[in-house]
Amino acid sequence: MAAGADLDRAKLAAITTEVPFVGVLETARTILAGKVRGRVVVCIG
Numbered sequence: 730m731a732a733g734a735d736l737d738r739a740k741l742a743a744i745t746t747e748v749p750f751v752g753v754l755e756t757a758r759t760i761l762a763g764k765v766r767g768r769v770v771v772c773i774g
Contacts, residue, residue, distance in 0.1 A: 747772050 744767030748756045759765050 741768075744768060745770055750774075 746765070746767060747770045750771055750773050753771055756765070756769060760769065
């Protein structure tokens with residue numbers, strides 16, 4: 730089985746937050762404070 734083949738893409742999308750690169754520092758503070766669940770994707774560009 731290919732890596733990621735067993736992931737439910739809809740559920741993955743539901744727990745994903747996208748942040749712009751300029752928001753990385755603030756997002757990092759929020760993560761370290763334990764206020765983020767799921768995954769964070771940083772948009773470059």
